[in-house]
Amino acid sequence: MNKNLAKLAVPVGVVGIILLLVVPIPAIMLDILIIVNIMLGLVTLLTTMFVKKPLEFSVFPSLLLVATLFRLGLNVASTRLVLGDGYAGQVIEAFGHVAVGGSIIIGSVIFLILVVIQFVVVTKGAERVAEVGARFTLDAMPGKQMAIDADLSAGLITDAEAKARRAEVSAEADFYGAMDGASKFVKGDAIAGLIIIIINLVGGIAIGMLQRGMEIGDALNTYALLTIGDGLVTQIPALLMAVSTGMIVTRSNAETDIGSTASAQLTQSRVALVIAGGAAILMAIIPGMPVLPFLIVGGTLIVVAQRLKVREASNVATAAASEAAEKSVAKTDTTEDLIEQMRVHALEIMLAPDLVDIVSGASDDLLARVRGLRRKIAMDLGVVVPPVRTRDSVDLPSSTYVIRIAGVEYGRGIAPAGKVLALGDFLDTLPGTETVEPVFGLAGKWVPSEMRHSAEMTGATVIDRVSVVVTHLSSIITINAARLLTREDVRVLTDGVKQVNPSSVDDLIPGLLSLAEVQRVLQGLLIEQIPINDLPRIYEALSLRAKTSNDPEGLIEAARMALGPALTAQYLDGSVLRVIMIEPALEQSMLEGMRPSDQGTQILMDPARIEAVLSSVRASVATVEASGLSAVLVCAPALRPAIRRLVSTQTGGLPVLSYQEVTSANVTIETVGVVRGTDSISA
Template identity: 55%
Template sequence: MTSRASQLALPIGVVGVVLLLVVPLPSAFLDLLIAFNITAAIAILLVSMYIRRPLDFSIFPSLILVLTLLRLSLNVSATRLVLRDGYAGKVIDSFGHFVVGGSLVIGLVIFLILVVIQFAVITNGAGRVAEVGARFTLDAMPGKQMAIDADLNSGLIDEDEARRRRADVTAEADFYGAMDGGSKFVKGDAIAAIVITIINLVGGFAIGMLQRGLSPAEALQTYSLLTIGDGLVSQIPALLLSVATGLIVTRSTTNGDMGTDAAAQIGAQPRALFIAGAAAIGIGLLPGIPKLPFILVGAAVLLIAQRTSSGAAKAAKTELTVAAANAPSQEETPDSLMGEMRVDPLEVVLAPDLVDLVDSGVGGDLLDRVRALRRKLALQLGLVMPPVRTRDSLDLPQSGYSIRISGVEVGRGQAPPGHVLAIGEDLDNVPGRPTTEPVFGLAGKWVPVEARQQAELYGASVVDRSSVLITHLAEIVQTHAARLLGREDVKALVESVRRTHPVVVEELTPALMTTGEVQRVLQALLAEGVSVRDLVRVFEALSQRAKAGSDLDGLVEASRLALGPAICDTWARDGVLQVMTLDPVLEQQLVESARPTETGTVIALPGGTAERVVDSAMQRLVEAERTGAQPVLVCPPLVRAALRRLLAPHVPRLPVLSYAEIDPTLQIETTGVVNVGTAIAA
């Protein structure tokens, strides 16, 4: 019942306020509404002082409009009664006679002072603060959203907390935008009060003389005092609402109300209070200055300073005692050592002058790009990239960064502030520092941001600092994906498949393979750049192959065979797969020299034949790349794993596929033949 009443109260009240503009009111009812208006203004002022953050009073902009409309409606109703009856109720009459002592001059002066205070000081300042606050809040909104996403990605908050913070950021932007408009209502109300008062003065003077036959002095005294009373009755709640507006827009988010914060923050500086009290007493001792007021105020301030100082000393002593009690003992425990020994799986270390890359307040978007990278790699490789810890270090050179896996540096680069990376040739006339792009080894130059257009005119590809770092990080993660796939990650992947395909998982683990063995297979696939996103096909293939044996090469080849179309699709372009083949004689020699070992199949080639195979493969790859091709090397399934191990240290960018993995729907285009005789001749 209470909820339904609260839902109906405000709409009915707004409709009633509109009716006040056209329906005459009895003076007694007008008194009641004036009392309600003043009381509501006082209540809103007190609420604005006790809230801890502006969003706790998010309805305030709407209340400004409603109360402003109520105040103007009361002005219209009071004007109607004053001009018609020469009487507008006891409240307005008492304000016109008792509050200003029945003096028209005093009433006008007080009214004008209130208008000046409200219009020129409080309303004007609050409007400016609301405007700036709305602008800054909107500008900071993307950075706050990115900071929330960064906390979510790093695991500091969960999804529900992130959703709540995003809603707060949106609500804050909406609130300050509404306050910017709401302050205009208060400002317009002050202007309307002056206009209404002037109209009432002129209208009352004319009615008193022309219709009621009063003398100019009597008409001025009667109607003008009522008009001043009406103006004061309206301006007092308007002034209170203006003060509440100023308090709301200047209020920062804290853990206490305004009074508590003021007492705590002022009391935290007892030295300033001591000086202020002594200064007040010193002023009172000057010749010709009344001594009693200044001495009393100075003594009171000194007393407050003394109490706050002793309270601060006790609080500091208590804090030290608690800190000493909670301080860890000098003897290091195993748990504390384990915490310090913990190594982050993936880490980006920045030089101190690169911290702006992760500071959303100055436009840093690195953390947001890391989040996008995690999603991209998950969809591309089937690997959930571990959270990236970002920190700064004085050990790095200026403008440098380092990418580390399990505490070991695997990549390093530079991203000087105020510069962009221009990649291209003929950049001699562009100012900047020559460098080498860290991922593809392309020649480039770090040029000032101001010279970006100049570099583009020379045909260079211009990349911002965050893109350089995130591209480097992506390459590092793809290259070392096998190292980043931990046992817990594999368990999470298995459980994910279990939820959708429980039979597939039950057949595989733990009946046929352990989690560790599944991890080794997935790591081997990732090491060759094969996506493990289709885990259902991988697990089905492993279930069939594991019954015949648990050798790693056999399990990996079975998985690759199941993923053959997807593997080919990775390297195919427009339905065409460019391949390098083996010379038939060499192919037969490789098959005959394949030898199984405990660590997998190896190729036992005589003399320097292995080196010539590597050299020939490298030559054919370079020749193909010069024509813009990106070929793969195809070979018999029996030697694929062994041949890959032979070539990987020297030609890591050359994929090795077996004939069984080739998708028959693709068109095959041969770009070269690996021939030992050719390598010898070269």
């Protein structure tokens, strides 16, 4: 029932306002509606002070339109009563006689002052802030959307979180766009109030003199006071709504309401309060100045400053006690503590002391983002990444972080405090430190956080510090996934497969292959960035192959064949697979030159010819990439492992597939290059 009433309240209210414009109402009803109007303005103003961010009061633009229409309706109703009956209720009469002392001049001055405050100061400023806020918000939308997409691609947020953040960005743009238009209502309301008071004054004097035979003095005294009272009772709530408009458009996202934020920030400097209090006391001794008010204000400021001093001392003592307790715990040298300190962690992020603020325990800090990254890699690669240990190191330079695997440094970067990374082509006008993004090698610049919107307006992609660190960590984990896959991980994964597909495990382990041999096969797949999440299919292929040979290279190729369609799918452009072929004569020569070794099969060829082959591969890849495309190298199944070892380090990880893997998927093959063993290259 209550929900139905709330749903009907606004439509019924708007219909009532429309009726108010054309249907006369009694004076007592007008008094009630005027009081409701004043209270509505007051409640709206207080609400804007207690919201933490503007979107919490997203209905404000529509409410502003309804409130403006309501005040205009009251203006029409009160004008009808003033001109028709010479009486418009007790509220207007009280404002006309009591609030301004029954003086036409005083009432006129007060009304004009209210109009100036509302129209020239509050409304004009709010209109400009709303216009600038709407423009900046709309300009920043593409950058925010790209940042959300980047976080989603890196696994830092889920699909639901990305959807919620996109909805918030869209709602923010809609809100500021609506506020840009709604601020015109406030401006028009101020102008309408001034025009209506002039019309009422002229019309009242004319009716008093022409219809009621009153002298001009009596007519002026009667109708002018009623008109001024009418103007005041409508301008006061209009001023409240104008201040609410200014408050909501200047309100930035914060964790607390405006009162708590203002109190905390105004009292953050004890020295400022002491200086202000001292200045007030000095002004009290100036001849002619009122001594008591200045002394009261100055003394209050100094007392507040002293209380802040006591509070700061208490906070320092508490922090020192906490630090001492932590040090006492750290000094323990039991055998277990020493063993823990000696243990080499699989994954570590070491932070310079000035970067520990990114490990804050908040919902979007480094630890939370790393947890999301572990989940993303587990879904994509089928590998459970070990927990990431995060600790600070005084040996690191300022703003530096280091990513280590098994105690060895695998990556290093910077993430300066108070700055964001801008990636783009037009960053020369922005202040900051030039840098190179550690994952993709893109040129960028660390700019101050307050310049974020300016950077986005240049078309740059802006990334926060935590995202830079997590993206770097994601790249290192993906490249070194094989190194992170331990034998214990393989056992846990195998136990999981056994619960849902026991036959595939029972046939393979331990009868045909040991756990160590299975680990070696899975590591071989991960080296080539092949997901191992389809373990039942991999184990079935290994069972068939292991019955004839336990050669690791052959086992890896058997697992690849079982995953053939999935391998090919990640390189498709629609349904087209662009491939670089090997010249048949060259391929036959390579097959004849194959020899086994401890590292797998190798191709014995003349060094000059090998260099010609590598040059041809690089040229073909460069030609394809120049067209904005990507391709894979295909060859005979027997050659694939040896070819991959030969060309992967020379071509930035060019994928190498066998003919069987390519033809196992229903794709359209497009040849974009041919590798030759001579200096002539065809592409």
